[in-house]
Amino acid sequence: MQQAPPQSNLESARMIFMAYLERKSLRKTPERFAILEEIYNRADHFDVDELYVSMKNKNYQVSRATVYNTLDVLVDCDLVTKHQFGKNLAQYEKSYGYRQHDHLICTDCHKVMEFCDPRVQNIQNMVGDMLKFNVMHHSLIFYGACARDNCENRGSTDRQTRSKDAQGVQNPVG
Amino acid sequence: MQQAPPQSNLESARMIFMAYLERKSLRKTPERFAILEEIYNRADHFDVDELYVSMKNKNYQVSRATVYNTLDVLVDCDLVTKHQFGKNLAQYEKSYGYRQHDHLICTDCHKVMEFCDPRVQNIQNMVGDMLKFNVMHHSLIFYGACARDNCENRGSTDRQTRSKDAQGVQNPVG
DNA sequence: ATCCCTGCAAAGGGTTTGCAGACGC
DNA sequence: GCGTCTGCAAACCCTTTGCAGGGAT
Secondary structure, three states: OOOOOOHHHHHHHHHHHHHHHHHOOOOOOHHHHHHHHHHHHOOOOEEHHHHHHHHHHOOOOOOHHHHHHHHHHHHHOOOEEEEOOOOOOOEEEEOOOOOOOEEEEEOOOOOEEEEOOOHHHHHHHHHHHHOOOEEEEEEEEEEEEOOOOOOOOOOOOOOOOOOOOOOOOOOOOO | OOOOOOHHHHHHHHHHHHHHHHHOOOOOOHHHHHHHHHHHHOOOOEEHHHHHHHHHHOOOOOOHHHHHHHHHHHHHOOOEEEEOOOOOOOEEEEOOOOOOOEEEEEOOOOOEEEEOOHHHHHHHHHHHHHOOOEEEEEEEEEEEEOOOOOOOOOOOOOOOOOOOOOOOOOOOOO
């Protein structure tokens, strides 16, 4: 009657982070661990500002510069993945204990869905071999229209006028 | 002893563009066709500024605003594809008469290679069906290390200090 | 005590926008 | 002639950077 505690991933991540900082001779500051914790307590995707505001709302004092800096470190040790979902706004997502997956994005409402297909890995291996390329990771995104009844901006194909329709949305990743 | 004229794609593209502008009741300005021509005479990928400078160098008077505006229109009618190769700098590429392909990017020297694997299309179709998602297009990028002898920045894995190593390169797409 | 890391604010760089004049229709 | 498109420059927004003070080692 009980689920696996969501803390377990956080705990593992914390240990991995600790080891990484040690190995690289980086300092184990409280800010770095607080940011890691905040990320691993979140679901889905987020951008820098969402993370920053979220921590501010919990009265945790951090600066944007530190958030940026720490995210770089976390991406480097593979605890966080950075995405560029077609906008000029980096999106992040925890990656430890999260099964390998790729994304579908609705170009109307910007909803993000996930899927997993092992053939992607096969392609990656084969192409890497053929082109003598040591592939470390990949990004696969399908863009299209979702089937939600309440999908916003449905059929707004008119990007002729300089409008904010498809670009100015603050929270693209639901 | 003669190759297929590179103009043929340009001619087709021009006609498609013409029809599109007509259908959308947009104006057929000389700037729009000049930009289309410049793009279809280029090879590989480019960013907005490269295109802008390239036209300036040929003494063709255009403004950046018009380049941005026209690229939007061209992307909308599928004559040009827009990429976000992990940086905050949009890259573009002509897409008519160019076989469908995906990309490998060297994280050291930023060299871009292309490959084509039909299985990607299969995955796209299957995932779209399963998740009731009308997939229009996709982006698949493999990141890794190329095998070139003269690959720059090889092994610069230290992104700890705030450096420009992996980010500040001006011409990432060779 | 050292010097890396944080926080702040300013700078940077790509993209968007407002406005006036030009020109396709 | 009307209304859209262009060109210019300023505004915008995310991200990076410089610097001084603070805290991890």
